[in-house]
Amino acid sequence: LQGRKLLNLTTSVNSKIQGSVRCPGDKSISQRVLMIGALMNQAMKIDGFLHGADPLSTMSSLNQIGAKITIGKDGLVYLNKRDRAFLDCKDSLDLGNSGTGLRLMLGLTSGIGLNLSFCGDKSLSKRPMGRAINPLVEMGANIESLNGKLPISLSSAKLQTKFTYELPVASAQVKSSILLAGLAAKAEIQVIEPIQTRDHTERMLKNFGAKIEITSKQNKNIINLSSSNFLQAKDYTVVGDISSASFLMVAALISHSEGLEIQNVGMNPSRTGVLQVLKKMGANIEIKNQRLESGEPCADLVVKKSKLKGVKLSGDIIPNIIDEIPILSIAAAFAEGETLICDAAELRVKESDRLQAVSDGFKKMGIIHKNLEDGMSISGNADSLSLKDSILIESHDDHRIAMSFLIAGLKCSKPITVKNCENILTSFPNFIELTSAIGYKLEK
Ligand code: S3P
Numbered sequence: 001l002q003g004r005k006l007l008n009l010t011t012s013v014n015s016k017i018q019g020s021v022r023c024p025g026d027k028s029i030s031q032r033v034l035m036i037g038a039l040m041n042q043a044m045k046i047d048g049f050l051h052g053a054d055p056l057s058t059m060s061s062l063n064q065i066g067a068k069i070t071i072g073k074d075g076l077v078y079l080n081k082r083d084r085a086f087l088d089c090k091d092s093l094d095l096g097n098s099g100t101g102l103r104l105m106l107g108l109t110s111g112i113g114l115n116l117s118f119c120g121d122k123s124l125s126k127r128p129m130g131r132a133i134n135p136l137v138e139m140g141a142n143i144e145s146l147n148g149k150l151p152i153s154l155s156s157a158k159l160q161t162k163f164t165y166e167l168p169v170a171s172a173q174v175k176s177s178i179l180l181a182g183l184a185a186k187a188e189i190q191v192i193e194p195i196q197t198r199d200h201t202e203r204m205l206k207n208f209g210a211k212i213e214i215t216s217k218q219n220k221n222i223i224n225l226s227s228s229n230f231l232q233a234k235d236y237t238v239v240g241d242i243s244s245a246s247f248l249m250v251a252a253l254i255s256h257s258e259g260l261e262i263q264n265v266g267m268n269p270s271r272t273g274v275l276q277v278l279k280k281m282g283a284n285i286e287i288k289n290q291r292l293e294s295g296e297p298c299a300d301l302v303v304k305k306s307k308l309k310g311v312k313l314s315g316d317i318i319p320n321i322i323d324e325i326p327i328l329s330i331a332a333a334f335a336e337g338e339t340l341i342c343d344a345a346e347l348r349v350k351e352s353d354r355l356q357a358v359s360d361g362f363k364k365m366g367i368i369h370k371n372l373e374d375g376m377s378i379s380g381n382a383d384s385l386s387l388k389d390s391i392l393i394e395s396h397d398d399h400r401i402a403m404s405f406l407i408a409g410l411k412c413s414k415p416i417t418v419k420n421c422e423n424i425l426t427s428f429p430n431f432i433e434l435t436s437a438i439g440y441k442l443e444k
Contacts, residue, residue, distance in 0.1 A: 011409025015440040020261035023240025025050035037079040038067035042233035046077040057096035088115040105134040107177030109139035111184025117153040164190040170319040172197035188227040207295035239266035240300040252303040255410040267297040273320030309334035314342035328403040334413035341375035387414040399423040
């Protein structure tokens with residue numbers, strides 16, 4: 001998957017999934033540890049880092065403003081101490097395909113008070129950034145954008161010393177952006193979230209000794225970050241990404257699998273909704289060796305071929321499974337009965353319009369489904385899909401769409417080709433090697 005050249009991948013038929021693999025590092029955590037680590041400015045070593053395009057574009061952006069982050073020959077990431085303050089930068093910071101990179105960097109650099117501009121790829125340039133810009137501007141940041149989208153420029157401004165914000169959309173990126181702005185500006189922050197979103201930023205800040213408290217009131221989470229924080233660096237281990245593991249889980253569940261072990265999967269409760277959903281669908285997944293790594297729970301999973309049935313997904317669980325809905329839709333397509341997904345309009349503003357992208361792929365495969373404004377209903381069938389001929393599916397340049405349909409190929413009688421899979425590199429750079437290691441060959 002090296003390079004950004006266009007890459008079509010073709011599935012093979014009659015594969016048997018088995019073996020034992022290590023889950024690649026968590027993308028959300030890898031990005032956060034670089035930003036928080038750079039701000040702490042103390043020597044520190046990171047193990048388990050995801051060497052994917054998204055964390056790497058965040059790393060280069062941080063180095064552009066003066067951070068000293070290097071990758072050792074041992075593959076570990078080293079945060080070295082800077083001998084001067086962060087710097088303004090004339091060249092735009094390019095966050096590539098990464099919404100997390102851009103939204104969190106906007107918060108961090110507003111808090112530091114830099115003069116900068118930001119850019120990204122075609123997909124990132126279409127995504128709404130107002131949700132991150134608005135609270136930062138309310139805090140006092142000086143940010144200009146093209147109607148809430150890239151290109152964005154930031155000029156140095158003093159932020160308020162005390163700021164409270166209630167999130168209008170359930171977004172861990174917006175929550176984290178505000179917390180990082182507050183941390184960098186030494187401001188007292190209160191973020192109120194009506195629905196729980198992933199809490200990696202809060203856990204990481206606690207892990208490094210920040211004064212951060214989370215309480216709940218009338219079903220809302222209230223996060224209070226104190227204005228005076230001295231963070232103490234310590235070596236950090238990034239747990240595996242449950243969103244990446246979910247492609248492997250569904251592969252084992254829908255194919256002829258004698259059992260697949262996925263080691264080192266992040267088990268943060270704000271991310272494990274996918275396990276709850278799969279178990280409700282009838283999945284046989286055993287959770288072993290539960291442990292804690294740098295303040296994040298993780299475990300090893302053993303997944304066995306299972307008879308799946310349809311489920312209803314809506315409400316508060318949606319933010320918890322937001323990145324897994326495309327692969328859960330594939331599981332639903334090969335489950336008995338109907339699956340209904342609602343309250344998921346947020347999928348329309350991810351790396352692609354994921355509801356549309358899944359529907360387009362389903363049309364090509366002949367999977368019966370109905371599109372809704374905020375979701376989809378899927379008529380599942382547990383049998384293998386008999387195709388007259390091989391088919392071509394668009395990835396919409398979206399890593400999770402590409403991987404979802406490549407996994408769907410396990411249940412098809414003819415190979416399917418997924419176009420433009422190069423963005424798999426953003427979150428799962430060893431996807432081809434790993435699927436091949438468990439018995440599923442993808443041809444370039
Ligand atoms: C992420 C949060 C989610 C998720 C994204 C990563 C994060 O986005 O979809 O892949 O690292 O905070 P939102 O917070 O915008 O829902």
